[in-house]
Amino acid sequence: MHTVAVLALDGVVPFDLSAPIDTFGRARLPDGRPAYRVRVCSPSASGEVSAGAFTVRAPYGLEALAEADTIILPGVADPRAPLPIGVAEALRDAAARGTRIASVCVGAFLFAETGLLDGLRATTHWIAAGELAERYPKVTVDPNVLYVDNGRFLTSAGAAAALDMCLHMIRGDHGSAVAAQAARMSVMPLEREGGQAQFIVHELPPTPAGATLEPVLAWLEDNCAREVTLEQIAARAGMSPRTLNRRFREQTGTTPLRWLHRARVRRAQYLLESTAYPVERIAAQTGFGSPTAFRECFRKVAGTSPQGYRRAFRSGYQVGATGVRAGAGVGAEVGAGAAAGATVGK
CATH class of the missing domain: 3.40.50.880 (Class I glutamine amidotransferase (GATase) domain)
Known part of the structure; x- marks a missing residue:
């Protein structure tokens, strides 16, 4: 044995x-x-x-x-x-x-x-x-x-x-x-959908105290649901797109686009947890051009699909199109889940 x-x-x-x-x-x-x-x-x-x-x-x-x-x-x-x-x-x-x-x-x-x-x-x-x-x-x-x-x-x-x-x-x-x-x-379940990434708290990259980009980052977070271009961000910061990219990497360790995507995914996570809105509506409310673009970006950041995230983390009460309603509890289904590659590294 x-x-x-x-x-x-x-x-x-x-x-x-x-x-x-x-x-x-x-x-x-x-x-x-x-x-x-x-x-x-x-x-x-x-x-x-x-x-x-x-x-x-x-x-x-x-x-x-x-x-x-x-x-x-x-x-x-x-x-x-x-x-x-x-x-x-x-x-x-x-x-x-x-x-x-x-x-x-x-x-x-x-x-x-x-x-x-x-x-x-x-x-x-x-x-x-x-x-x-x-x-x-x-x-x-x-x-x-x-x-x-x-x-x-x-x-x-x-x-x-x-x-x-x-x-x-x-x-x-x-x-x-x-x-x-x-x-x-x-x-x-014999296999769970998604990996550990869906449980990670995706904080936005910190910026040093007094960083020159702080006002721009605050504006970006407030406006992440809008369609925002690199040129618009640069204009808001009062610098060229090239300088903006350089300053972003210096102060946040990432690019303006990646920072914006992470801010949008964070907002989408909140909506998936607390509302019954369909994915298409959440995609529109978080600034993604299409549900397909939303799903691709969400999976890249969170390691699972928007629906998979909602099944795992939605709350008991959700805001629906007509107000607050009781949400069904999410139970784990026994049986084969997603493909093994989604959950295990080999």
């Missing part, structure tokens, strides 16, 4: 720990037998580790890593803390034997600390992606996907993405039928 060892370090994040335990533990083969043997292990001599509000006692030590077919690295409260003695060596030894290793959320920091992710793509929670990339420059960090599969080494984004990654592994091990049943038990 395939053995999964979940490594619990001090400060382990409870959801990161329990999600793989539950997902692999519930997986059943067609004849009803368990698909996996799950073991929780710890480097602590007593087996006890803090999990924030409570304490976990792991029944196995690091020797369980040597016997595992798959090792899961949950995130910890302080991912910058040094690895306990023996952990990095045990993980590198397991990798040398061909063991599959996967991290959950900021568990990617623990994984990267071993050096095993050097030269590979990886992901983590979007809010920690920048720090992971800075701390481990040999790792190519992709903050937009739910998980990355490099073959034997996998990394997943924020907590819920652990479920996506585990289901992906189950499907690879035992086929779609077993994975689909595990998804149903977790009340999850």
Whole structure:
């Protein structure tokens, strides 16, 4: 039987720990037998580790890593803390034997600390992606996907993405039928539409205090629903289009067009969350020339379609064409979702 060892370090994040335990533990083969043997292990001599509000006692030590077919690295409260003695060596030894290793959320920091992710793509929670990339420059960090599969080494984004990654592994091990049943038990779609990008808060690029473009940026944000040309923006700023482009890059790190697109997408996200307006109306209200242009730009920035975003984030009450109405709750449908390329980087 395939053995999964979940490594619990001090400060382990409870959801990161329990999600793989539950997902692999519930997986059943067609004849009803368990698909996996799950073991929780710890480097602590007593087996006890803090999990924030409570304490976990792991029944196995690091020797369980040597016997595992798959090792899961949950995130910890302080991912910058040094690895306990023996952990990095045990993980590198397991990798040398061909063991599959996967991290959950900021568990990617623990994984990267071993050096095993050097030269590979990886992901983590979007809010920690920048720090992971800075701390481990040999790792190519992709903050937009739910998980990355490099073959034997996998990394997943924020907590819920652990479920996506585990289901992906189950499907690879035992086929779609077993994975689909595990998804149903977790009340999850087998594949989710879109990647992590749809959850990122897309703030507009900051400008330094006292920057010369501040009045222009405020005007642009107030008028992002209008058709605005580069020449109009330049005239508003009192400079040539060429100078405007240069100043924009200096002060915002991007171009006027990209800044404007991001401002429009932010407004569209609000309308998708809080209204029942059709996509065509939102496209017009946010300054896009056509619904097609809106959909293309929205997917490029948010990583999913406007309708996919609305299904995931719309509120219980929405403003419709005739006033406020109760909106239906959005439930996850069990079954195949979007193509795997939308959710996973390989």
